[in-house]
Amino acid sequence: MEVTRYQSHAVSVIEINHPPVNALSSLVCQALFKEFVEASKDPSVEAIVLCGANGKFCAGADIREFKSTSLMKTISIEDINGNIESCKKPVVAAIEGVALGGGLELALSCHYRVAHIKAIVGLPEVLIGILPAAGGTQRLPRLIGIPAALDMIVRGRHVPATEAFQLGIVDQVVQTNAIDAAVHLAREIIGKPLDNRRLSTLPVQYNINIEDFFDNALKKAKIQFFGAQAPLACIEAVKASVELPFYQGLKKEQELIASLVTTGQPQAQQYAFFSERNAGKWTLPSGEGWDNVSPKIIKTTAVIGLGTMGRGIVTSLSKANISVIALEQDEKQLNQGKKAVISLLEKEAEKLNKQGKSSSFANGLGPVHFTLDFGEIRNVDLVIEAVYENMGLKKKIFQKISKILKPDAFLCTNTSGLDIDEIASVTNRPQNVIGMHFFSPANIMRLLEVVRGCYTSPITIATTMSLGKTLGKVAVLVGNCPLFVGNRMLLPYVEQAGYLLEDGCNPEDVDNALEHFGFAMGPFCMMDLAGLDVGWRSRMEKGLTGDRVPTGTPARQRQGNRYCPIADMLCELGRFGQKAGMGWYKYEKLGGRKASPDPWIRDFLEKYRNTHQIKSHVINSEEIIQRCLYVLINAGFKILEDGIATSPEDIDVIYNNGYGWPKYRGGPMYYAATTGLAKVYETLDRNYKANPDIPSMKPTFLLRKLVAVGEPPLKEWKTQLGNLNNKL
Numbered sequence: 001m002e003v004t005r006y007q008s009h010a011v012s013v014i015e016i017n018h019p020p021v022n023a024l025s026s027l028v029c030q031a032l033f034k035e036f037v038e039a040s041k042d043p044s045v046e047a048i049v050l051c052g053a054n055g056k057f058c059a060g061a062d063i064r065e066f067k068s069t070s071l072m073k074t075i076s077i078e079d080i081n082g083n084i085e086s087c088k089k090p091v092v093a094a095i096e097g098v099a100l101g102g103g104l105e106l107a108l109s110c111h112y113r114v115a116h117i118k119a120i121v122g123l124p125e126v127l128i129g130i131l132p133a134a135g136g137t138q139r140l141p142r143l144i145g146i147p148a149a150l151d152m153i154v155r156g157r158h159v160p161a162t163e164a165f166q167l168g169i170v171d172q173v174v175q176t177n178a179i180d181a182a183v184h185l186a187r188e189i190i191g192k193p194l195d196n197r198r199l200s201t202l203p204v205q206y207n208i209n210i211e212d213f214f215d216n217a218l219k220k221a222k223i224q225f226f227g228a229q230a231p232l233a234c235i236e237a238v239k240a241s242v243e244l245p246f247y248q249g250l251k252k253e254q255e256l257i258a259s260l261v262t263t264g265q266p267q268a269q270q271y272a273f274f275s276e277r278n279a280g281k282w283t284l285p286s287g288e289g290w291d292n293v294s295p296k297i298i299k300t301t302a303v304i305g306l307g308t309m310g311r312g313i314v315t316s317l318s319k320a321n322i323s324v325i326a327l328e329q330d331e332k333q334l335n336q337g338k339k340a341v342i343s344l345l346e347k348e349a350e351k352l353n354k355q356g357k358s359s360s361f362a363n364g365l366g367p368v369h370f371t372l373d374f375g376e377i378r379n380v381d382l383v384i385e386a387v388y389e390n391m392g393l394k395k396k397i398f399q400k401i402s403k404i405l406k407p408d409a410f411l412c413t414n415t416s417g418l419d420i421d422e423i424a425s426v427t428n429r430p431q432n433v434i435g436m437h438f439f440s441p442a443n444i445m446r447l448l449e450v451v452r453g454c455y456t457s458p459i460t461i462a463t464t465m466s467l468g469k470t471l472g473k474v475a476v477l478v479g480n481c482p483l484f485v486g487n488r489m490l491l492p493y494v495e496q497a498g499y500l501l502e503d504g505c506n507p508e509d510v511d512n513a514l515e516h517f518g519f520a521m522g523p524f525c526m527m528d529l530a531g532l533d534v535g536w537r538s539r540m541e542k543g544l545t546g547d548r549v550p551t552g553t554p555a556r557q558r559q560g561n562r563y564c565p566i567a568d569m570l571c572e573l574g575r576f577g578q579k580a581g582m583g584w585y586k587y588e589k590l591g592g593r594k595a596s597p598d599p600w601i602r603d604f605l606e607k608y609r610n611t612h613q614i615k616s617h618v619i620n621s622e623e624i625i626q627r628c629l630y631v632l633i634n635a636g637f638k639i640l641e642d643g644i645a646t647s648p649e650d651i652d653v654i655y656n657n658g659y660g661w662p663k664y665r666g667g668p669m670y671y672a673a674t675t676g677l678a679k680v681y682e683t684l685d686r687n688y689k690a691n692p693d694i695p696s697m698k699p700t701f702l703l704r705k706l707v708a709v710g711e712p713p714l715k716e717w718k719t720q721l722g723n724l725n726n727k728l
């Protein structure tokens with residue numbers, strides 16, 4: 001039964017029961033409508049309470065039922081809302097757990113709302129590419145005013161109960177059972193007037209210049225959410241609450257949602273939503289997986305190395321209230337690390353404070369302890385090594401700690417691409433060794449690549465994936481290969497960006513095209529931020545530049561393939577990016593962030609092209625996007641072929657959460673599917689034939705096969721490979 005009803009004296013309690021989150025599916029809507037009509041007609045019922053089973057009010061419309069072209073149901077959520085609001089008997093919402101999207105819209109149509117202290121409310125539709133179109137954009141401004149409503153709706157913010165009370169969204173916050181409190185309130189208000197409790201009948205009150213306010217909001221949103229259509233539609237809908245009578249406002253919501261659906265963005269964002277949830281459902285070829293391997297509970301941890309990554313990881317663990325011993329090799333670095341962690345934790349506490357939440361680290365370090373003594377980590381459950389990317393150093397540390405730690409402790413390495421098996425091979429428990437590739441800043445970035453080595457046991461995977469979730473990360477299990485998934489795909493993308501400079505572009509042409517596509521940052525801005533020396537060092541280690549390049553090697557060739565040495569040349573001149581005040585761009589000062597195109601670079605590129613007799617040509621944005629993205633996508637197909645990622649969805653989760661890919665485009669593999677695999681294949685094939693010295697352009701076997709079999713849906717891509725190669 002999706003909806004049940006029972007009576008407590010004169011109060012009828014209607015409970016939504018649709019696990020896991022009581023989403024409003026068609027069946028739930030029908031049942032809710034029916035039960036509500038019956039309760040409202042029943043003469044023995046004098047008041048009604050709406051609640052959700054299993055401690056959750058309702059997470060909104062059932063996203064699984066959204067079809068690509070229509071969001072209509074036989075009975076819409078707003079049909080139910082209208083009925084509730086106009087009911088002559090008082091209706092109280094008892095909010096436990098979550099009241100999100102259609103769930104909050106349902107609660108807003110009730111005459112009163114009681115929330116449990118731990119509940120959260122919000123209208124997060126914008127995050128899945130739509131707007132609250134069951135009256136949310138019309139009722140919320142009438143309840144809490146335009147600025148607060150707009151902020152919640154445009155950002156899709158989750159609001160904790162205490163803040164919801166301050167804003168006036170809920171009438172009571174209780175520490176005990178919210179349903180009992182709602183029933184109690186319902187009894188008290190029987191027979192009392194309800195006219196000023198029906199939000200649709202209230203005027204929207206404001207004392208601001210509405211035209212200016214919405215113009216500014218639109219301008220800001222166009223910058224902040226560049227390219228995303230839903231935030232703009234949300235603003236238009238809230239504006240309609242001021243300009244139009246309530247029922248016309250509802251019509252406007254419907255028009256706006258219908259027009260959003262035609263952009264394809266909701267479909268991409270909903271795909272991203274479910275892909276993210278599925279990423280946690282890892283399964284090994286052996287059948288062992290998330291649903292049959294229990295993780296070990298991690299209570300105590302240690303982090304080795306307090307550089308940028310280590311500090312972020314310590315902060316992350318501390319935020320999750322997990323005890324952590326932070327270890328450094330000398331007093332100076334320990335103190336620097338400690339100062340940095342304190343400052344990060346203070347910022348985190350401030351953020352929580354603003355949300356009305358308290359933190360265990362508000363007045364200090366919470367569960368962190370700093371030390372120079374390796375002996376102190378002997379009893380921890382799990383260690384995360386976060387020293388710099390050097391195989392020799394990492395092996396030395398792993399050898400040492402595997403002798404010290406208790407036998408069942410887990411050993412994790414934070415690396416962005418080193419061989420997990422080589423690191424594991426020096427320990428006395430390779431089955432407990434795993435990679436945890438955090439992204440910088442590690443206390444903020446949501447992505448975590450969990451890297452399984454050939455020895456890693458299922459329980460180690462389960463424990464690390466579960467720890468990732470506890471830290472609030474989106475953990476994705478990947479296989480062990482140089483650079484893993486995200487960075488491996490990035491390599492040909494950055495390589496193409498270099499070739500584009502040789503062929504006639506300036507850095508800003510490439511960055512502008514990709515930022516216009518929706519990336520948070522183009523490749524040259526990204527390199528300036530990360531530091532050009534990082535890639536330079538790695539190329540030196542690989543013998544691509546520096547003393548180890550065999551004499552006589554042509555400047556623009558390595559092992560017979562095309563090579564662009566421009567980044568190396570900038571590094572030789574000390575142009576390391578932001579930290580040097582110059583890189584691909586110039587900056588206002590050392591460490592400055594405001595990039596300006598540098599005439600020196602233009603001049604340098606012109607001379608470079610002349611020296612190498614390169615005929616440059618005008619390259620438009622479409623060519624830039626295709627050249628950079630198609631090789632990245634091609635690398636994604638190779639990763640699937642090699643069994644390094646479980647699914648195209650996992651690759652997309654990695655790109656959406658760690659590489660600034662615009663979520664409204666779903667991720668690179670989803671983008672390839674919507675662009676058309678044949679187009680991607682033919683473009684790559686043509687370019688490869690014209691440039692046989694760029695191997696990353698050669699279409700992969702999987703891409704070719706998928707085109708040959710008629711481009712099956714993305715969910716079926718992997719089945720085309722059979723069990724060819726699975727490193728997971």
Ligand SMILES: CC/C=C\CC(=O)SCCNC(=O)CCNC(=O)[C@H](O)C(C)(C)COP(=O)(O)OP(=O)(O)OC[C@H]1O[C@@H](n2cnc3c(N)ncnc32)[C@H](O)[C@@H]1OP(=O)(O)O
Nearest residue numbers: 020021023059060061062063064100101102124133134277
């Ligand atoms: C006409 C338009 C009218 C209304 C529009 C809407 O209401 S759109 C929906 C708006 N609501 C949301 O966007 C909420 C989305 N859900 C969440 O933010 C989180 O899931 C939530 C509720 C905070 C719970 O988070 P938690 O981390 O505890 O669990 P998880 O995210 O893994 O979700 C558990 C399973 O529930 C499924 N699910 C969640 N929300 C919905 C939903 N609205 N519809 C359908 N399914 C939903 C989720 O996929 C998980 O499923 P599983 O099979 O276990 O992977």
